[in-house]
Amino acid sequence: MAELLDYVASEGGPLLIADVSVARLWHGIENGGADYDRACDIFDSDPNLEGALVEIESGHGLLWEMEGAGIAGVYQLGATIVIARGWFGIDDWRNATKLAATIDPINPVLLGSMDFSTGAVAILWATEDGRSIEVVDVTQPERPTGELSMESAGLLIPIQKGTYQAYFDRVATQTGTARRCILMPT
Secondary structure (H helix, E strand, O other): OOEEEEEEEEOOOOEEEEEHHHHOOOOOOOHHHHHHHHHHHHHHHOOOOOEEEEEEOOEEEEEEOOOOOEEEEEEEEOOEEEEEEEEEOOOOHHHHHHHHHHOOOOOOEEEEEEEEOOOEEEEEEOOOOHHHOOOOOOOOOEOOOOOOOOHHHEEEEEOOOEEEEEEEEEEEEOOEEEEEEEEEEO
16 A cells, blocks of 8 residues: 655756765755756766766765656655656546556666665755755654755655665556656665
């Protein structure tokens, strides 16, 4: 059963997915925009890239392309987290993305492996400054408490500590299609 945890929105550009301790070291467009410029360079170098690991000081995050501005539903299926960005012919995106989140992976592409040592994942629109994450002890899904360009540009979620594989795939339902980033514990 897929549980909707919340959603993350972007006005274009990738999402950053990382352990909260690593995401706090990401500065997006702040400090001259060096981190966001790196993100853009990664996708500019390969327009077909769906996602890629990015070094952030002593750790790694994942940059995942949502394909433009929009909303991605974040779902939990057991220990697996599914981030689903859909294009549906109906107004009820919550039910449509929930259905898309429950479909077994179809031709998943491995994007990389990440460690989550704090037991929490941060999902940020990559333009955002990770210093907006003021609390790392997350017991339920919540927004970063610091300043974001828009409230829904970040989400913190508790997960089991450990190593996760990140996958990308696309799925179709009767009402449309969705692209997904799937975080599965190893």
